[in-house]
Every structure is written in structure tokens, then in C-alpha cells.
Amino acid sequence: MLQEFAYFALIAVxxxxxxxxxxxxxxVFKGEPNLLTPLLRPIERRIYRVCGINENSEMxxxxxxxxxxxxxxxxxxxxxxxxxxxxxxxLNPHGVSSFRWDWAVNSAISWVTNTxxxxxxxxxxxxxLSQMLGVLVxxxxxxxVGFVAIVVxxxxxxxxxxxxxxxxxxxxxxxxxxxxxxxxxxLVFPLISQGVVQNFDPYAVAHTLxxxxxxxxxxxxxxxxxxxxxxxxxxxxxxxxMAHPFENPTPFTNWFTMAYILFVxxxxxxxxxxxxxxxxxxxxxxxxxxxxFILVMPLPFYAENQGNPLLEKLGVQGGxxxxxxxxxxxxxxxxxxxxxxMAPANGSTVSQxxxxxxxxxxxxxxxxxxxxxxxxxxxxxxMALIHYFIVTMFIAGLMTGRTxxxxxxxxxxxEIILAGASFLFSSFSSxxxxxxxxxxxxxxxxxxxxxxxxxxxxxxxxxxxxINNGSYMGGLNVNSYIINLMxxxxxxxxxxxxxxxxxxxxxxxxxxxxIPISAATLPVASPxxxxxxxxxxxxxxxxxxxxxxxxxxxxxxxLMASGRTF
Amino acid sequence: xxxxxxIREAKTCVLLFALVCLLSLAFPFFVxxxxxxxxxxxxxxxxxxINGTLVGSELIGQNFSSPGYFHSRPSAVxxxxxxxxxxxxxxxxAKLMEEVRQRVEKVRQENNLSANATxxxxxxxxxxxxxxxxxxxxxxxxxxQRVAKVRGLSESKxxxxxxxRIEGLQFGLFGQERVNVLKLNIALDELARGxxx
Numbered sequence: 001m002l003q004e005f006a007y008f009a010l011i012a013v014x015x016x017x018x019x020x021x022x023x024x025x026x027x028v029f030k031g032e033p034n035l036l037t038p039l040l041r042p043i044e045r046r047i048y049r050v051c052g053i054n055e056n057s058e059m060x061x062x063x064x065x066x067x068x069x070x071x072x073x074x075x076x077x078x079x080x081x082x083x084x085x086x087x088x089x090x091l092n093p094h095g096v097s098s099f100r101w102d103w104a105v106n107s108a109i110s111w112v113t114n115t116x117x118x119x120x121x122x123x124x125x126x127x128x129l130s131q132m133l134g135v136l137v138x139x140x141x142x143x144x145v146g147f148v149a150i151v152v153x154x155x156x157x158x159x160x161x162x163x164x165x166x167x168x169x170x171x172x173x174x175x176x177x178x179x180x181x182x183x184x185x186x187l188v189f190p191l192i193s194q195g196v197v198q199n200f201d202p203y204a205v206a207h208t209l210x211x212x213x214x215x216x217x218x219x220x221x222x223x224x225x226x227x228x229x230x231x232x233x234x235x236x237x238x239x240x241x242m243a244h245p246f247e248n249p250t251p252f253t254n255w256f257t258m259a260y261i262l263f264v265x266x267x268x269x270x271x272x273x274x275x276x277x278x279x280x281x282x283x284x285x286x287x288x289x290x291x292x293f294i295l296v297m298p299l300p301f302y303a304e305n306q307g308n309p310l311l312e313k314l315g316v317q318g319g320x321x322x323x324x325x326x327x328x329x330x331x332x333x334x335x336x337x338x339x340x341x342m343a344p345a346n347g348s349t350v351s352q353x354x355x356x357x358x359x360x361x362x363x364x365x366x367x368x369x370x371x372x373x374x375x376x377x378x379x380x381x382x383m384a385l386i387h388y389f390i391v392t393m394f395i396a397g398l399m400t401g402r403t404x405x406x407x408x409x410x411x412x413x414x415e416i417i418l419a420g421a422s423f424l425f426s427s428f429s430s431x432x433x434x435x436x437x438x439x440x441x442x443x444x445x446x447x448x449x450x451x452x453x454x455x456x457x458x459x460x461x462x463x464x465x466x467i468n469n470g471s472y473m474g475g476l477n478v479n480s481y482i483i484n485l486m487x488x489x490x491x492x493x494x495x496x497x498x499x500x501x502x503x504x505x506x507x508x509x510x511x512x513x514x515i516p517i518s519a520a521t522l523p524v525a526s527p528x529x530x531x532x533x534x535x536x537x538x539x540x541x542x543x544x545x546x547x548x549x550x551x552x553x554x555x556x557x558x559l560m561a562s563g564r565t566f
Numbered sequence: 567x568x569x570x571x572x573i574r575e576a577k578t579c580v581l582l583f584a585l586v587c588l589l590s591l592a593f594p595f596f597v598x599x600x601x602x603x604x605x606x607x608x609x610x611x612x613x614x615x616i617n618g619t620l621v622g623s624e625l626i627g628q629n630f631s632s633p634g635y636f637h638s639r640p641s642a643v644x645x646x647x648x649x650x651x652x653x654x655x656x657x658x659x660a661k662l663m664e665e666v667r668q669r670v671e672k673v674r675q676e677n678n679l680s681a682n683a684t685x686x687x688x689x690x691x692x693x694x695x696x697x698x699x700x701x702x703x704x705x706x707x708x709x710x711q712r713v714a715k716v717r718g719l720s721e722s723k724x725x726x727x728x729x730x731r732i733e734g735l736q737f738g739l740f741g742q743e744r745v746n747v748l749k750l751n752i753a754l755d756e757l758a759r760g761x762x763x
Contacts, residue, residue, distance in 0.1 A: 006739050051581040052574060071579050078583065094648070124649045136590045169578055176586070181593075188597055195625050198594075198601045198609045203648060206613075206622040209751055210632060215648040216611050216623050220594035222601070240650045243694030245625040246611065251741025308657050311687070315670045317704075320687035323662065324652040327639065327688050327700035330742040352652035352694040355662075453656035475654035556658055565660040 022270020058164035061507025079108035092127035093202035111138035121239035146379025156506035195249030234347030265375035303359035324352030345372030347471035425497035448475020451566030
């Protein structure tokens with residue numbers, strides 16, 4: 001009882017602390033003096049001077065997009081080079097070899113798109129240098145790019161007849177300097193104190209009690225994991241993510257890192273309201289997130305606590321589904337981490353998702369397909385939710401005969417088409433690729449399980465890639481040509497269909513004038529609008545996936561109850 | 567954008583990226599330096615040495631198969647520390663069910679249980695990391711009879727040993743009751759050595 005209370009209390013406290021931090025974020029991105037200005041402003045100025053950035057010049061949305069895409073491309077090329085050469089580069093104490101080209105392309109694109117699709121085993125396949133210059137760099141660079149995109153969108157609502165949306169370099173530098181560096185420096189030490197490793201030792205050779213030999217992995221794990229948690233990359237320094245005892249060593253870290261996952265996304269919601277000068281927007285975003293958060297909770301609890309009848313028949317006490325779960329965490333803690341880790345597209349896993357119950361997988365896939373708007377991936381999550389707002393305004397406008405408007409701006413054809421297209425793109429990329437790959441021989445050969453569970457594996461993989469979640473069901477052989485080459489287009493389409501659409505909408509919003517609030521305005525913070533958004537989330541995204549879900553997890557659940565195995 | 571402008575932006579792009587790379591090297595080295603001087607035990611992997619030999623890590627499980635030791639949970643990667651992983655078999659996998667059937671039988675046989683006795687889930691189902699250092703108190707107590715017999719120790723003594731090593735909830739709040747198998751077996755070795763003297 002106390003444990004459950006502690007978990008929900010932490011979520012509540014995190015959401016409360018998100019308010020002061022969100023206000024701080026708003027000050028940072030408006031360029032106003034804030035708590036850290038005396039300390040960081042001189043460094044910021046120096047960076048601008050060294051890099052030749054004029055902080056007073058602004059960009060149009062087209063230039064902003066071009067700069068962003070150029071910067072991301074450089075990131076992909078750099079990560080590709082590091083991976084392709086890691087065998088000969090320094091800081092490689094356990095002698096890993098370089099990546100095959102398709103593997104390197106996949107990993108590089110997955111890092112830069114903030115998907116962090118881990119087609120490798122961190123401790124087996126990556127050198128310490130790749131962990132720092134490949135994984136760590138993109139762990140905070142890719143969310144910073146998402147961050148500046150949502151900043152641009154939020155800021156555009158407060159602008160009037162303005163041709164520009166902001167300066168990419170300035171926003172980006174501030175995201176790293178004022179957000180990620182201070183947070184990382186503070187939050188990394190609690191992790192280490194609990195047992196997350198942080199060293200540059202070669203792997204230690206232990207002589208076990210029974211006379212065997214065991215390698216104990218090492219590396220700068222804590223500094224990488226901290227950013228994978230707070231930047232929503234999905235902790236994966238070691239292959240088995242938050243199940244690994246060096247990544248999530250104690251029940252305390254399991255509890256405390258939930259706050260790491262939720263803190264920045266929740267603060268961004270507060271920041272949006274401040275930048276858009278609309279407190280109602282923050283209220284509405286929070287309300288929709290909390291409603292969805294509560295809606296997804298019951299099913300995994302029901303499914304996991306019920307146990308597996310097939311195991312019970314074999315003599316396993318209570319049929320408890322301990323496969324792929326760790327002894328140091330209770331069942332409740334496992335389930336909470338499934339929900340909190342997956343809802344914001346973080347993708348940190350404690351339970352092995354290939355071994356959880358079918359209805360739990362159904363919930364996980366649902367959380368991914370709706371675009372992870374529950375607190376959300378840095379940038380993309382709240383942006384997806386704002387796109388939902390625009391579509392909802394349009395539908396509500398059609399029903400009542402009002403001109404749709406959002407946060408004091410008229411919503412017109414261009415915005416509605418862009419927002420609608422962004423959903424179509426990600427549904428298209430996940431469903432079409434699943435269908436294409438599952439009918440190919442190579443796709444079938446990559447599956448780790450048979451029956452409906454196999455279909456679920458494939459659906460999960462391409463949905464996760466398309467929404468930039470990055471987790472997958474581990475049985476799938478992800479280091480095969482077909483998966484390595486089919487997932488990057490999904491990652492690219494999924495990320496940029498959300499981000500670039502958001503910046504394009506920002507471009508047109510900044511150019512528009514404000515319209516005064518009148519009796520015809522549908523207030524976003526009203527319960528009616530919030531319920532309408534939740535409804536639209538279900539209709540637009542969830543229903544697309546319902547047909548395939550019925551022959552995946554739902555069918556598996558029914559067959560499991562009737563005793564079928566595959 | 568004209569050509570000069572593009573070149574200028576490209577230059578900014580490369581310079582800023584270089585700064586980011588520098589930061590990504592500096593940050594881990596700085597944190598390692600601080601951790602080295604404040605929490606060296608944790609930073610190096612909570613390693614356990616006996617008489618100067620490294621026997622393992624408190625946090626990483628080991629394989630125990632001889633009857634004179636308490637056994638850990640099944641592992642899909644055979645407790646290979648450099649390649650962690652779970653079985654990734656689904657809840658309707660025939661392969662998983664066959665493996666579990668064999669493990670249940672083995673546990674019943676080794677520990678002298680009746681043919682229809684139920685066994686704790688953690689003792690026959692593989693962990694997510696493949697490196698789970700803990701088992702449930704029930705799984706440890708179930709093995710007391712066997713271990714005591716092989717070691718020639720009294721059952722009550724071994725039982726007390728296990729009970730002393732049951733870790734409660736962390737801060738009375740988090741996790742569940744568990745027993746660290748490596749630490750238990752080290753204590754068992756000490757007990758056996760002590761009783762021989």
C-alpha cells in the first residue's frame with residue numbers, strides 16, 4: 001500500500017515541480033534573465049562568438065527548417081563514421097569491431113531521430129568512444145532539436161504579423177547550456193550512488209565461486225544513462241535497458257528514475273503556456289495527458305496480475321509471469337515502469353516486452369500509436385498533441401458552424417491539412433511497412449516467436465520506429481538486412497512529419513494577427529474540448545490500428561486463455 | 567539564401583557540433599573523476615573480492631549448478647556478463663512452456679519435492695537481464711534441505727543463514743523481499759569452513 005502511494009506521490013510531486021522549471025524554461029527561450037544567467041551568459045556569448053552566430057538575427061520558418069535538417073544530416077554522417085571506424089579508434093578496451101554498413105546506417109539514423117532503436121548490444125558491440133561520441137552526443141542533441149521545434153511552435157502563437165520564427169542556433173545552444181548540462185550534472189550522482197557504473201576500466205574478469213570465469217562490464221554508463229532517461233531516448237547503455245543491474249541497480253532507482261522520465265516533458269507543457277501567453281493551453285494539454293494517462297493504466301495491471309494460465313498448469317506458483325522480469329522489483333513496480341516508461345515514448349524497459357502478457361502489449365502499442373502525447377517525447381509529444389488540438393478545433397468548428405481558432409489565432413485550411421497529414425504519414429509508415437515485411441520470407445525469418453505473437457512483434461517494431469519510441473520486442477532479429485534497412489525510412493518519416501509540420505504551422509501562425517476572444521470562441525480549457533480531443537485521439541490514431549490489433553495481441557490473449565501454444 | 571550565407575551557416579553548423587562533441591567527452595571524464603573520489607565502490611561495479619581475488623559483483627548474478635550451492639534464477643544468456651539478455655519468448659510460446667516444464671521437474675527432483683508440488687515462479691522463469699542477482703526468500707528456503715545435506719551442515723543452521731540474508735524492502739518502501747545469491751553462497755562457504763575447523 002505504502003509502495004503504491006510512494007509511486008503516485010512521486011508522479012504528483014514531479015508534476016508540481018514541473019511548474020517552476022517550466023517558467024524557468026520559458027525565461028531561457030525568451031532570452032530573459034534567469035537563475036543561471038550570471039553563470040552561463042558569458043559562456044553563451046563566447047559560444048556565439050566562436051561559432052559565428054548573430055543572436056539578434058532571426059530566421060523564416062523555411063530557413064529554420066533548412067538549418068535544422070542540415071544540422072541533423074551532419075549528425076547522421078558523424079555517427080555513421082564513428083560506428084564504421086570504432087574498431088580502429090581509441091578507447092576500445094574490449095576490442096569491438098566496426099559496424100557493417102547497414103547496421104551503422106540504421107543505428108546512426110535511429111540516434112539522430114531520437115528513436116534510439118538499439119539493433120546492437122551496448123556492452124558487446126560498442127566501444128567507450130562510440131558510447132560517448134555516438135550515443136551520448138545524440139542522446140541530448142536530438143532531443144534538443146525536438147525541444148527547439150516545440151519552442152518555435154509555442155512562441156509563434158504570441159507573435160503578430162511576424163515573418164520570422166526564431167534563430168535555430170540560439171535556441172539550440174540555450175537548450176543544451178541551460179537545460180541539459182545543469183540537469184545532467186545534478187541528476188547523475190544519485191544514480192551512481194546506487195550502483196550504476198561510471199569508469200573507464202576494461203571489463204573485469206571475475207573468478208566465480210564455482211570456478212567459472214565471468215566478465216563484469218564497465219564504462220561511462222551513468223553519464224549516458226542519465227541523458228537517455230531525461231531526454232526520452234530510452235535507457236540502453238546495456239542491452240537489456242533498465243532490467244540490467246548496472247543500469248537500474250536498486251528498487252530506489254526504479255522509483256526515482258520515473259521522475260527523471262516525466263520531469264522535462266511535463267515542464268515543457270508549462271513552458272508552452274508561458275511562451276504562447278496562454279495559461280489555458282497548459283491546462284488543456286495537462287488535462288488531456290492526464291486523462292489518457294489514467295485511461296491506459298488499468299489494462300496492464302489486470303493482465304499482469306492475472307498471471308499466465310499456461311504456466312500455472314505446469315506447476316508455477318500462481319502462474320506469476322516472472323519471465324523477463326527482475327526479482328528486485330515487485331510486480332507493481334514492473335507495471336508502473338511499463339506505463340511510465342512507454343507513455344512518453346521514452347522506451348526504457350524493465351520487463352522484457354516480448355514476454356509480457358498480450359493485453360499489456362496491446363496497451364503499449366496503443367500508447368505508441370497515438371503519437372506519445374502523454375507527456376511525450378521532447379518536442380514531438382506535445383507537438384503531436386497540438387496537432388490533435390488543431391484537428392479537433394476543425395471538427396468542432398464543422399459541427400457548430402464556427403470558424404476554428406486556437407490560442408487567439410485563426411486555424412485555416414493550410415494548418416488543418418498539415419496537421420492531418422502528419423498523422424496520416426506516421427500511420428501509413430507503420431502499417432504499410434509491417435504489412436510489406438510480414439509477407440516477405442526475410443521478414444518471417446526475423447521473427448522470434450510464432451503465431452499472433454509474431455505479428456505483434458513486427459507491428460510493435462515498425463510502430464515504435466515510426467513514432468520514434470525505439471523499443472522493440474527483443475525476440476525480433478533486428479540486426480538483419482531487412483529490419484536494418486526498412487526501419488530508417490519509418491524513423492525519418494515519423495520524426496520529421498511531426499517536427500517539420502510543427503515548424504511550418506509555426507511559420508503561418510507567426511504571420512497571422514490575433515483575433516479577440518468572443519462568444520464564438522471555443523475555450524480550449526473547457527471539459528467539452530478536452531473530451532473532444534481524447535475522442536479524436538481514439539478515432540484518428542487508435543482505430544487505424546484496431547484491425548491489426550485484433551489478430552495480434554487480442555487474438556493471442558484469447559488463445560492463451562484456451563490453452564493454445566505456438 | 568545566397569552562397570555566402572550557406573557557407574557561413576555550414577561553418578556554424580560544424581563548429582557547434584564540434585563543441586557538442588567536446589562536451590560529450592568532457593562530461594563523462596569529469597563525472598568519472600568526481601565519482602572516483604566520492605563513490606569508488608559503486609562506480610567500479612560494486613565488486614566483491616575474497617583474499618584479493620575478484621569473485622564477482624554484488625549486482626551481477628552468477629550461475630550456480632552444483633548441489634552444494636544455492637541456485638540462481640534461470641538465465642537466457644547463462645550469466646554472461648558481457649552479453650546480457652532475456653529469453654524473449656512470449657506467453658504462448660511452446661518452447662517456453664517446454665523449458666519451464668523441464669525446469670519445474672528438475673527443481674522438484676533436486677529438492678526432493680512431491681511430483682505435483684508448485685514451485686516459486688522466479689526459480690523456473692528466466693530474468694529480463696539474464697543477470698538477476700536475487701531470488702525470492704521462498705526459492706532460497708526451498709533449497710535449504712538439499713544444500714544442508716550436501717554440505718553436511720544442520721538444516722536449522724543453513725535456514726538461519728538464509729533468513730539472516732533476506733533483504734527487506736529498500737527504505738521500507740521499494741521493491742520486494744529477496745536474497746542475493748552470491749552473497750548467500752559466500753556466507754555459506756564461510757559457514758562450512760568454520761564448521762570444519
